[in-house]
Amino acid sequence: xxxxWSVKVVGLGVVALSLxxxxxxxxxxxCRRRRTVNRVLFFPSKVACVEHFSCFCPLPHGEETSFSxxxxxxxxxxxxxxxxxxxFSNMDLSRAVLLLHSxxxxxxxxSDKHYSAITGSQIGVLRKAGVCVRCDAxxxxxHHKFAVVDGRQLIxxxxxxxxxxxxxxxxxxxxxxxxxxxxxxIKEFNQIWALNDPAx
Amino acid sequence: xxxxWSVKVVGLGVVALSLxxxxxxxxxxxCRRRRTVNRVLFFPSKVACVEHFSCFCPLPHGEETSFSxxxxxxxxxxxxxxxxxxxFSNMDLSRAVLLLHSxxxxxxxxSDKHYSAITGSQIGVLRKAGVCVRCDAxxxxxHHKFAVVDGRQLIxxxxxxxxxxxxxxxxxxxxxxxxxxxxxxIKEFNQIWALNDPAx
Numbered sequence: 553x554x555x556x557w558s559v560k561v562v563g564l565g566v567v568a569l570s571l572x573x574x575x576x577x578x579x580x581x582x583c584r585r586r587r588t589v590n591r592v593l594f595f596p597s598k599v600a601c602v603e604h605f606s607c608f609c610p611l612p613h614g615e616e617t618s619f620s621x622x623x624x625x626x627x628x629x630x631x632x633x634x635x636x637x638x639x640f641s642n643m644d645l646s647r648a649v650l651l652l653h654s655x656x657x658x659x660x661x662x663s664d665k666h667y668s669a670i671t672g673s674q675i676g677v678l679r680k681a682g683v684c685v686r687c688d689a690x691x692x693x694x695h696h697k698f699a700v701v702d703g704r705q706l707i708x709x710x711x712x713x714x715x716x717x718x719x720x721x722x723x724x725x726x727x728x729x730x731x732x733x734x735x736x737x738i739k740e741f742n743q744i745w746a747l748n749d750p751a752x
Numbered sequence: 753x754x755x756x757w758s759v760k761v762v763g764l765g766v767v768a769l770s771l772x773x774x775x776x777x778x779x780x781x782x783c784r785r786r787r788t789v790n791r792v793l794f795f796p797s798k799v800a801c802v803e804h805f806s807c808f809c810p811l812p813h814g815e816e817t818s819f820s821x822x823x824x825x826x827x828x829x830x831x832x833x834x835x836x837x838x839x840f841s842n843m844d845l846s847r848a849v850l851l852l853h854s855x856x857x858x859x860x861x862x863s864d865k866h867y868s869a870i871t872g873s874q875i876g877v878l879r880k881a882g883v884c885v886r887c888d889a890x891x892x893x894x895h896h897k898f899a900v901v902d903g904r905q906l907i908x909x910x911x912x913x914x915x916x917x918x919x920x921x922x923x924x925x926x927x928x929x930x931x932x933x934x935x936x937x938i939k940e941f942n943q944i945w946a947l948n949d950p951a952x
Contacts, residue, residue: 564764579779592936596891638910691796692920695910708924710838710895710910720892722944724908726926726933732790733926740794744922 588729593618595711595723602644618725619718623648625707625727626699629657634700634741636662638693639673639712646674653683662696662744665689674713686748694744698737706734788929793818795911795923802844818925819918823848825907825927826899829857834900834941836862838893839873839912846874853883862896862944865889874913886948894944898937906934 597619601611626633626648633652640646640663653659661678665687668675679685688694698708709725711717728734797819801811826833826848833852840846840863853859861878865887868875879885888894898908909925911917928934 560760568768575775590930590932592933594936594940688922691922692916693922695917695921695923697910698924708909708926710897710908716892717895721895722888722891722893723895724898724937724940726908728930728933730790730928730930733792733928736792736794737924740924 589705589727590730591727593621593709593725593727595619595717595725596719596721597622599719619644622707622725622727625701625705627652628705629701631702632658632660632700633702634660634662634738634745636694636696636698636741636744637713638664638695638697639667639670639714641670641672641674642713642715642718643674645713646677649674649678649683650681653678653681659683660741660745661685662694662741662748663687664694666693686745686750688744688748690747696740698741700734700738700741703738704734705729706737708737789905789927790930791927793821793909793925793927795819795917795925796919796921797822799919819844822907822925822927825901825905827852828905829901831902832858832860832900833902834860834862834938834945836894836896836898836941836944837913838864838895838897839867839870839914841870841872841874842913842915842918843874845913846877849874849878849883850881853878853881859883860941860945861885862894862941862948863887864894866893886945886950888944888948890947896940898941900934900938900941903938904934905929906937908937 595618598615598617599611600615600617600620601607601609601613602620602623607613623644626645629652633649635649649659649661661675661683663675663685667673668687675685675687697710697712698706700706706728707725709723711723711725717723795818798815798817799811800815800817800820801807801809801813802820802823807813823844826845829852833849835849849859849861861875861883863875863885867873868887875885875887897910897912898906900906906928907925909923911923911925917923
């Protein structure tokens with residue numbers, strides 16, 4: 553093989569190698585972008601304190617539990633939180649919603665009319681604090697228990713936002729960013745929200 | 753440019769093209785294999801007859817509703833159905849489970865001890881028909897409402913397997929084959945199943 557022929561083959565090989573590396577980078581980049589959150593939490597959650605500072609209660613501190621993970625995902629909201637929940641009496645979750653509200657996150661809460669009036673319900677507390685709340689009276693039960701964070705992340709499952717559900721029952725929560733799962737819930741929320749517009 | 757040089761360039765071009773086509777085929781093949789079921793059903797379902805033959809009832813026939821879709825996914829089980837549901841009194845769903853049992857599909861049913869004894873519960877009916885049933889008495893409520901079809905497809909949400917849930921309440925069901933969501937539920941089922949082994 554002549555010297556010039558060898559040079560051509562080596563040159564073309566280098567070009568092919570660099571193109572392959574670029575292609576591989578693009579494929580891996582796409583795979584990484586496609587990586588969406590998909591996780592499952594089970595309850596009852598281990599009981600632990602969810603305060604981060606200045607707490608001297610006897611509960612364990614700084615532990616990662618199903619409940620602390622749920623709280624973290626809710627508190628990650630930076631622009632909006634749409635919450636559609638049958639029963640809402642858990643005070644830690646209520647404080648989380650109020651904290652987001654105080655930070656300017658747009659909150660919309662839908663609940664069941666019958667359950668929003670029971671003792672311990674946080675629906676009245678939220679309404680008094682200025683959170684937009686609507687209650688559904690059209691169906692036997694508005695039995696959903698889901699939240700959409702920033703129009704992107706769906707939190708849904710069997711878990712009502714109560715202390716019993718978190719600490720005593722066997723329950724599940726799915727946290728997902730799969731658009732095929734998130735988008736129908738956003739549509740459903742907007743429909744129920746519009747249906748229960750008090751101006752109508 | 754000499755003739756021989758042109759031949760080499762064309763030859764290398766053809767090789768590069770065929771390799772690119774093979775690579776594209778592989779990438780598309782992977783994308784197609786990654787296409788998993790991800791759908792959401794909302795309730796209340798429109799009321800329609802779910803019989804396919806010989807039915808003269810006044811309900812609409814042959815309509816695609818949330819409930820007929822749910823039934824179809826359950827009846828698609830060919831090897832196993834693991835069902836973990838708080839309240840089970842819907843007779844159509846009970847008939848679906850009995851049909852699968854009669855076809856030799858391996859059925860395991862977990863339910864809540866308190867709710868399995870209420871009037872209309874289908875848990876006793878399934879047990880009498882020879883379906884493997886275990887009831888959880890360890891937690892305040894075994895509040896899950898999920899099923900795993902053939903160890904591959906997860907059906908989960910807010911919907912209990914009751915007539916009110918299907919026809920009157922606002923409820924949701926997710927049907928997914930995302931392994932990150934399905935596998936934790938399979939593990940959870942096996943744990944609760946083992947915990948409630950009557951031989952223990």
